[in-house]
Amino acid sequence: MTVATRPIVVGVTGASGAAYALRMLEWLAESGHRAHLTISPSGRAVLSHEAGRLVDLEQFEPAELGESIAAAFARGQFAYHHFRDMMSPLASGSFLTQGMVICPCSGGTLSGVAHGTSDNLIKRAADVHLKERRKLVLVPRETPLGRVHLENMLKAHDAGAVVLPASPGWYHEPASTADLVDFIVARVLDQLDVPHDLVARWGEPREVRS
Numbered sequence: 001m002t003v004a005t006r007p008i009v010v011g012v013t014g015a016s017g018a019a020y021a022l023r024m025l026e027w028l029a030e031s032g033h034r035a036h037l038t039i040s041p042s043g044r045a046v047l048s049h050e051a052g053r054l055v056d057l058e059q060f061e062p063a064e065l066g067e068s069i070a071a072a073f074a075r076g077q078f079a080y081h082h083f084r085d086m087m088s089p090l091a092s093g094s095f096l097t098q099g100m101v102i103c104p105c106s107g108g109t110l111s112g113v114a115h116g117t118s119d120n121l122i123k124r125a126a127d128v129h130l131k132e133r134r135k136l137v138l139v140p141r142e143t144p145l146g147r148v149h150l151e152n153m154l155k156a157h158d159a160g161a162v163v164l165p166a167s168p169g170w171y172h173e174p175a176s177t178a179d180l181v182d183f184i185v186a187r188v189l190d191q192l193d194v195p196h197d198l199v200a201r202w203g204e205p206r207e208v209r210s
C-alpha cells in the first residue's frame with residue numbers, strides 16, 4: 001500500500017471517542033505512515049476514562065498507547081508534541097504535512113478552530129493547515145448539537161476544514177464496535193488521501209476491499 005510522503009498531524013482533544021484516535025494511530029503505525037501526535041489535557045482525560053490509557057503529557061511514554069503505536073515512536077515514524085509547545089514545528093506553515101485531523105474534536109476545540117484562537121498547539125496547527133490551504137479534518141462528537149456548535153461547524157467548514165462527525169454508517173453491516181470505529185477512521189483517511197482497506201466501499205462486495 002502507498003505510504004504518504006508527508007506526515008499526518010493528529011490532535012486528540014476531549015470529546016468522547018478515544019477509540020477512534022487509538023485505532024487511527026494504530027492503523028497509521030502499522031501501515032508505515034509518519035504521524036505527529038499532540039493531546040490536550042481533556043483528550044488525556046478521555047483516553048484515560050474510555051480506554052484506560054494513562055498518558056503523561058509532560059513525560060510522554062508511548063508504551064501507554066499500545067504496542068504497535070509505541071513501536072512507531074521507537075523507530076522514529078511517530079513524534080509527540082506537547083500541547084503547549086509553540087516552538088514545535090507543527091506551529092509553522094514551513095513544516096510540510098499531508099494534512100491534519102483532530103479526532104475526536106471537542107466543541108471547545110471546534111470553537112477555537114472556527115475563531116482562530118490558536119491558544120494551544122492543536123488549535124495553532126489547525127490554523128496553520130487552514131491558512132496553508134492544507135487538509136484539516138475535524139471529528140466532533142456531540143449530541144444534540146446546539147446553535148453554537150452548528151455555527152462553529154459552518155465557520156470551520158467555510159474556512160476550509162472538513163467537518164466529519166463521529167457518526168458511523170450502518171450500511172457496511174458492522175458486526176462489532178470495531179467495525180463502527182473503522183468506518184469513521186476510513187472516512188478520515190479518505191479525506192487525507194491515505195489509501196486503506198479498512199472498510200469495503202458501497203457497491204463493492206464485502207470481501208473485496210480497496
Ligand SMILES: Cc1cc2nc3c(=O)[nH]c(=O)nc-3n(C[C@H](O)[C@H](O)[C@H](O)COP(=O)(O)O)c2cc1C
Nearest residue numbers: 013014015016040042043045106107108109141142
Ligand atoms: C469524560 C469526558 C467526556 C467528554 N465528552 C465530550 C464530548 O463528547 N464532546 C465535547 O464536545 N466535549 C466533551 N467533553 C468536554 C470537553 O472535554 C471540554 O469542553 C474541554 O474543555 C475541551 O478541551 P479541549 O478541546 O482542549 O480538549 C468531555 C469531557 C470529559 C471529561
